[in-house]
Amino acid sequence: MKHKLRHPIFNIIKDITSKSQKEAFVIGGFVRDLILGRPSKDIDIVVLGSGIELAVEVARKIGAININIFKRFGTAMLKYGDMEIEFVGARKESYSKDSRRPFVEKGTLEDDQNRRDFTINSLAICLSEKNFGKLIDPFNGINDIEKKIIITPLDPSITFSDDPLRMMRAIRFASQLNFEIYAPTFRAIKYNRKRIKIVSRERITDEFNKILMSKKPSRGLKLLDKSGLLELIFPELFNMKGIEIINGFGHKDNFIHTIQVVDNISLKSNNLWLRWAALLHDIGKPRTKKITTDGWTFHAHEFVGYHMVPKIFKRMRLPLNEKMKYTAKLVRLHLRPISLVEEIVTDSAIRRLLFDAGDDTDDLMMLCEADITSKIEKKKKQFLNNFKNVRAKLKEVEERDKLRNWQPPISGDIIMNTFNMKPSRDVGIIKKSIREAILNGIIPNNYEQAFEFMIKEGKKLGHNLNSD
Secondary structure, three states, rough: OOOOOOHHHHHHHHHHHHHHHOOOOEHHHHHHHHHHHOOOOOOEEEEEHHHHHHHHHHHHOOOOOOEEEEOOOOOOEEEEEEEEEEEEOOOEEOOOOOOOOOOOEEOOOOHHHHHOOOOOHHEEOOOOOOOOEEEEEEOHHHHHHHHHHEEEOOOHHHHHHHHHHHHHHHHHHHHHHEEEEOOHHHHHHHHHHHHHHHOOOHHHHHHHHHHHHOOHHHHHHHHHHHOOOHHOOOHHHOOOOOOOOOEEEEOOHHHHHHHHHHHHOOOOOOOOOHHHHHHOOOOOHHHEEEEEEEEEEOOHHHHHHHHHHHHHHOOOOOOOOOOHHHHHHHHHHOOOOHHOOOOOOOHHHHHHHHHHHHHHHHHHHHHHHHHHOOOOOOHHHHHHHHHHHHHHHHHHHHHOOOOOOOOOOOHHHHHHHHHHOOHHHHHHHHHHHHHHHHHHHOOOOOHHHHHHHHHHHHHHOOOOOOOO
């Protein structure tokens, strides 16, 4: 079977290898995605010989300015158009028990295909002039693509023990491609799950993020749980599982609810951090769960969850920057819009939400709507209509008061200059009083009224106007 390779890089490689008598193959994910009709941004080229030498020749031919060479690994990488192309010599690998870093030596194409994680990733297409486009499929990966199954080329227990990250990759591919993991392969994941401890947290999180960014993340999240990996890599999420019944009172399974919320948000947005907010929005519930005479409560779980976010981000090597602050903020605020559902709600409450959520108000509302997981259509429709009304209220007050990402019109410097004050607690008190007065609608959001109010508040604290 021969396949059409439309990207110009393949003909360039064919021309070069035909003159040098080298053999080269495109292998792995690009071939898999070509067969599946999926877009791909990466091309892996395996060379029988030096991958670096071929990369240098290709770079010279296409006029590539930047070529990254990694002599230690025998690889080279360059960009051509929107594609990233990696060249490597065919190799075989062996592993020690305490590391997923292999001992590498030169090998044949067969050796290289044997070391691949899954049959669907072991497919290769020949780039030599004689057999250009010919598929080389020693493990019947085409059949596994057609059957939509994930299976290892060799013994799965050895495959996963050698490189435990492959367990995460198996679940990631199942989630991304909507494939099933072959039963013996999945059993090997369960058996080897504790080997995940030798994998760096960064690599685990990279795969986890790819699961989270798949079309239906709950598929991968359920597999992580079923395999036993979830408890090891994300105990806080694992602890949300289960239903407890006491005195006839039960509560919903917060894990199942959470992954439904993640699926819901994934239908609306490809924002990874909004998906993280969906994943963590109820993360504080296990720590706040209490049984009362009226049933189960999770009082203040949004605030407990808010304080858990930085610790989770740090452990999982996620960015401790604005992405984390955004995620934590949405976790903290996710119950606020519900309180605005009532017909009689003050403009002050609306202003405060706009002030607190800022530019993330729309994302917060999206999260609140995704949080509706009721199976009763009438109830679901009512909740969505309620949030539609909240959106209308937010829009009305925002258009009138312009409070999104708002800063009070009077700064600390103005307060200090006006009263000839040094930085002190009183400056903060006056500034806060102005902010609260505007949010409560006591004074309008403009400089003149805020300045007059500042003078009154300053006098209350015993401060007189600067005579200069």
